[in-house]
Amino acid sequence: MDDESPGLGLNLPEQPQKTAYDTNYRVLARKYRPQTFAELIGQDAMVTTLGNAIERGRIAHAFLLTGVRGVGKTSTARLVAKALNCIGPDGQGGPTIDPCGVCEPCRAIAEGRHIDVIEMDAASHTGVDDVREIIEAVRYAAVSARYKIYIIDEVHMLSKSAFNALLKTLEEPPAHVKFLFATTEVGKVPVTVLSRCQRFDLRRIPAEKLADHFARVAKAESVEVEDEALLAIARAAEGSARDGLSILDQAIAHGHGVVTAEQVRDMLGQADRGRVRRLLETLLGGDTKATLGQLDEAHALGIEPASLFRGLMESLHAVTRVKAGAAEDLLQSVEERQAAAELAGRLGWANLHRLWQLLLKGLQDVTVAPDPHEAATMALLRLIHAAEMPDPTQLAALLAGGVVPTAGQAAREPASAPPKAKAELPADFVSFVETIERNGKQLMGVQLRDHIGLVSYAPGELALKPLRPLGPDFVRDLATAAKEATGQSWIVRLAEEGAAPSLHQQEAMAEERMRAAVLEEPSVQALIDQFPDATLESIDRKES
Incomplete structure (x- = not known):
């Protein structure tokens, strides 16, 4: 009787044919995780310091790696573990800043299976009992590696008692033990722990380096991506390689063989930079109707008001950099640079600062308002009307010159007639x-x-x-x-x-109104926020 006989009760369902979907897909952020220090972008100073320390045998017993998300803290910790435990292709090598990647320790650490390299997520192991396990285990020598290495991610989330339990071991660990801590919030790590570690601050990765990195990844993935799309992804990543690769991954899935800048902006709900620039120029021209028309158009296209305001602030920041004589932004097109230079020649410093404060206030409004579009409308109207007002310096000069306010006027008629x-x-x-x-x-x-x-x-x-x-x-x-x-x-x-009221009383009321107008200026409010003890005083200017 064959295996398919009904009498055996072993009839099996027909097995499906294997398809391309059986292969587990690895996201780009994991697939292109740095495997050598040469692949770690944007952290040259740290790599140089580590290389010198390893070459001279001055290897600290504890390292603290801090920085924003996605700059390579955990990847760096694994690379340090490989560098300290690499034995070379011939099995005779020592610690090196250039681990071979082919020896058993290098491959095991890269695959996350080395028994002497222990990774712990402090976000899910916050208690003192978790730290006690480490304290008990450090007494025993490494099984097969040169060093037993503990990588603790998000170390700032350990409890106070867990930190206290770790202090003594962290200060005087056995010679065969190294600690590697990673955190995004170094301010929450106790000073007693910081003082026992060699600290490395990983920098945000510059946008131009991110764009180059994403271009190499796209080429390796055989995907065509527009240069402008790469720049848009690099800007949206905000210095994080992991965030940028995640966006690129999404953009590739969103597109159809070619990733365009327009697709990236649509995917992220971003405003087109040309659209933002035109809106800023319309605002500065004081054209209320055209401004509201452009805002409604952006709303119809699905552009988030918060994204629009961030774009306006980015454009204004570019204008301010040009006016200050800063180096050119390589990520800007020639057209963007020319527009920024033209606006920089038109706007004074006081206006630039005031516009920035008003845009910042508008961004805050649209993020908390029940209807962001309505909040954006009111914020832009406020910006247009405020642009017609003199700055605080001019207001103070008018006040000192003895002028009397009239309703609806920013400048006032002089009180002293000829x-x-x-x-x-x-x-x-x-x-x-x-x-x-x-x-x-x-x-x-x-x-x-x-x-x-x-x-x-x-x-x-x-x-x-x-x-x-x-x-x-x-x-x-x-x-x-x-x-x-x-x-x-x-x-x-x-x-x-x-x-x-008497003329004296009227002058006092006028001065109080002027004082209130000055205090309501966003730039003045920002100064008072920075200097809470500051007061606004009037200066009487008398003719000599």
Whole structure:
């Protein structure tokens, strides 16, 4: 009876044919993890220091690797483990900054199966019991390697008691033990631990190096990627090789054989750089209708308001760098550099700083508002209207120059009118008081400014309300002084009906309004945030 006889009860289902999907796919971030220090991009200073230490036999017992995500902390730790345990192709080699990659220790460490290289994730092993296991195990010599190496990732997540338990062993470990710690938040690592480690700060990888790296990966994967798409991915990676490779992986899956910049922007919800630049120029031109039209167009295309504001800030930052004379950004096109130079010539430093603060405030608004598009609309309108206002320095100068605010105006009319001929009667009460003072009646002027509220005024006639007791001859003396100053008779009467505040009170209120306007300026708010004890003081400028 054959195996397929129903009587045996061993009928097996038909086995499916193997397909290409049976092969386990490895994401690019894992597939192209650095296997040598030469492949570790952007960390030349650290590699040089490590190489010198290994060459001279000055190898620390504990290393702390810190930096933002994806810059190569864990990869560096594994490379150090290989460098310290490599025995060379002939089995006779020693520690080297260039591990061979073919000996058993190198291959076992690369594959994560070496018994003497122990990796622990502190995020899931935070307790003191986990550290006690390490303390117990370090007493025993390495099984097959030169050094027993402990790699603890995200070490800052260990509990306080776990750190305390580790301190003594970390300070005086056996000669055959090395500790390699990695963390993204070095500020959370106790100082007592930091003092026992040799620290390496891994830098963010420059965008141009990331773009070159991604181009090599794309070529190895036989995928065509536009140069502009590579630059867009490098910018979005923010210095992280792993993040960039993940984005590239997604872009390859998103595309159809060719990865374009437009596909990358659509995938990431980013705004086109040309679109952002045109929006910034429209904003600076004060065209409200066109600005809102471009914003609505971006919204219809699915561009996130937060991404749009980040793009505006990036463009403004480029303009500021050009104005400051910084080196050219190699990731910018010639068109972008020319546009930045043109705007840098048009905008002053005060405007640049104010625009940055307003964009930063707008970005905060769109990230917390229930409707980000509405918040973006209000933020851009605020930016357009604020662009018409003088900067705080100009406001302070206007205030010091003795100007009186009027509703709806950023600049104000001067309070001191030029002297009038005596045959020409003052047009308003302020001019009347100034005319009295110019005629040598300063004491009378003080009374009119500080102790009087105006009820009504017409050339040749005025009604006043005393706010403080006045002398019995005040009305007669004022009428005489007015006739002497203008050459014509005046009717002066005192009234009890409602009067305006005194001129002194009006000046104080105007100064307070101006003070409030200055304090509301984003650039001034930023200064106060940086210097909480700072105060805003007025400076009286007197003619010599």
